[in-house]
Amino acid sequence: MTLTWLYTIIVLCATTIGAITGLGGGVIIKPLFDLLGADTATVIGFYSSVAVFTMCLVSIYK
Structure with a gap:
């Protein structure tokens, strides 16, 4: 569970x-x-x- 949160934080900061x-x-x-x-x-x-890929979809949507 903790690893999931850490991955999420890394992805959000990186993006x-x-x-x-x-x-x-x-x-x-x-x-x-x-x-x-x-x-x-x-x-x-x-x-x-x-x-x-998710970042790409969000950028296309915007």
């Missing part, structure tokens, strides 16, 4: 920083998830992809 600086959020998300080391590289890649 905010990415939007401000013009970088993609995935550039920040994947290394931080790797740093935690709680999941395999495949799962981390999936989480990062879903976060970036």
